[in-house]
Amino acid sequence: MTEGQRTASITRIEAHAFRVPIKAPVATSFGVMRDRPAVFVRIEDSDGCFGWGEVFANWPAAGAEHRVALLERDIAGLVLGQSAADPEAFFRRLCALTRIRAVQCGEQGPFDQVIAGLDIALWDLVARRAGRPLRHMLREGAPGAVPTYASGIAIDAADALIPAARDAGFGAFKVKVGFDQGDAARLLALKERLPATTVLCADANQAWDLPAALAFVQALRGAGLGWLEEPLPVFARPEDWAALTRAADMPLAGGENIVGLAGFEAALMAGSLTVVQPDVVKWGGISGCFAVAKRALAQGRRYCPHFLGGGIGLAASGAVLAAAGGDGLLEVDVNPNPLRSAFEGPGGALGGGEWRAREAPGLGIEVLPEALGRYRTASCECR
Incomplete structure (x- = not known):
């Protein structure tokens, strides 16, 4: 790793919830999705490098907005200022730090899902910094x-x-x-x-x-x-x-x-x-x-x-x-x-x-598509 990879820290986190109305509900044996939700998360380090991730939001029906609030109020403070060099160490540390919080509220799943999105974003950032496709x-x-x-x-x-x-x-x-x-x-x-x-x-x-x-x-x-x-x-x-x-x-x-x-x-x-x-x-x-x-x-x-x-x-x-x-x-x-x-x-x-896949660094995604803006239902920015 370069010196920059060893010293850069996470300085900014954004999360955005979206909901798209659909004509035909998506049916499963346990329930029906009547719109299509998603939560996209972006992290940025002290050198200005960034990465994108996604957080599971299909269930429950109000899950997308909850995940944004969970990231903002419970998890962001554990992430900001931390090293942006080693995604696996970051993942292990964040799982350990949130375990008691998740048990306290009986919500292990939402914590796991936010951590998963942040982990994807950090891998995207590290690959982008290295100039290599994530794979x-x-x-x-x-x-x-x-x-x-x-x-x-x-x-x-x-x-x-x-x-x-x-x-x-x-x-x-x-x-x-x-x-x-x-x-x-x-x-x-x-x-x-x-x-x-x-x-x-x-x-x-x-x-x-x-x-x-x-x-x-x-x-x-x-x-x-x-x-x-x-x-x-x-x-x-x-x-x-x-x-x-x-x-x-x-x-x-x-x-x-x-x-x-x-x-x-x-x-x-x-x-x-x-x-x-x-x-x-x-x-x-x-x-x-x-x-x-x-x-x-x-x-x-x-x-x-x-x-x-x-x-x-x-x-x-x-x-x-x-x-x-x-x-x-x-x-x-x-x-x-x-x-x-x-x-x-x-x-x-x-x-x-x-x-x-694209041959661009990371996942190849630079910004959220502008056309999605009308579907946004919640956002947060943490520094």
């Missing part, structure tokens, strides 16, 4: 393109969304299930209508108990699903996961709701998850999720990062996947969302079933 800061020679799959597709909307996604170049799709007992039959009928080469996955979003999950995997036996995601809640008993693993003939996937390296280590040791899916804006940022990716791949698992947010988080997810390697796919929500699509170009490009 190359993680692994020299990491490829500039990674394969993608289309997601955010509720089973009842699949006949409309999948053809449009195929026209956009996607060849793999993930359909949301877990709404009612007819989902298995609808998914089988959908599979029969698609070309045989199509990769089709299903996501239950933790909807089922063990009997319901067993009924689903038995109904889909032989269908050749790419994977079945979160068929049980993350807090389900290990013996339930083991029973489902024995019964299923498709890979089981999960990780967006697992927290901490210890949590992922336990999940990997249990052996049920073939596809490991941490979310870079929900827990861990770059520091945590890249560590999970390397551990998962070393144990013969598949790393496919979860993501359903804005354009900064998508670019960060793509950078981690490119650096991790393996045969993973990048999740791309195909529902309309300006908070994602406005960053295409600066943050990377989608097309032909791939996400292609």
Whole structure:
């Protein structure tokens, strides 16, 4: 590292919450998104170098504005004046400093999410300072393109969304299930209508108990699903996961709701998850999720990062996947969302079933797109 990298400190933090009205709600088994939120965060150091990150804000419905207030009132004071040189040390320190606060209010998730966004921003800053794309800061020679799959597709909307996604170049799709007992039959009928080469996955979003999950995997036996995601809640008993693993003939996937390296280590040791899916804006940022990716791949698992947010988080997810390697796919929500699509170009490009990174330093994002200004609902600036 240069002398500047060792001595520069964080002197400014901005955070901005956005909400975009949508015509068609995005349905999951546990709830419905009636608008598209995002929180984008910018940090700047004493040399004027900066970086961008994103904070998870999909849930609860009022989460975006809360995350901005949490950053401003509880976390910024722990960040300002700290070294901007070592993102991993920064991540560990901030997790330790906020642990009691998070326990005191029972809000570990929001603290984790704000820390994840700050970690992404610091990695972007450090890579920008070095003049290198973020993926190359993680692994020299990491490829500039990674394969993608289309997601955010509720089973009842699949006949409309999948053809449009195929026209956009996607060849793999993930359909949301877990709404009612007819989902298995609808998914089988959908599979029969698609070309045989199509990769089709299903996501239950933790909807089922063990009997319901067993009924689903038995109904889909032989269908050749790419994977079945979160068929049980993350807090389900290990013996339930083991029973489902024995019964299923498709890979089981999960990780967006697992927290901490210890949590992922336990999940990997249990052996049920073939596809490991941490979310870079929900827990861990770059520091945590890249560590999970390397551990998962070393144990013969598949790393496919979860993501359903804005354009900064998508670019960060793509950078981690490119650096991790393996045969993973990048999740791309195909529902309309300006908070994602406005960053295409600066943050990377989608097309032909791939996400292609820019060769610019960091994540390649200099400023928030001007067109997003009308969707802003809250902001803070801390110095």
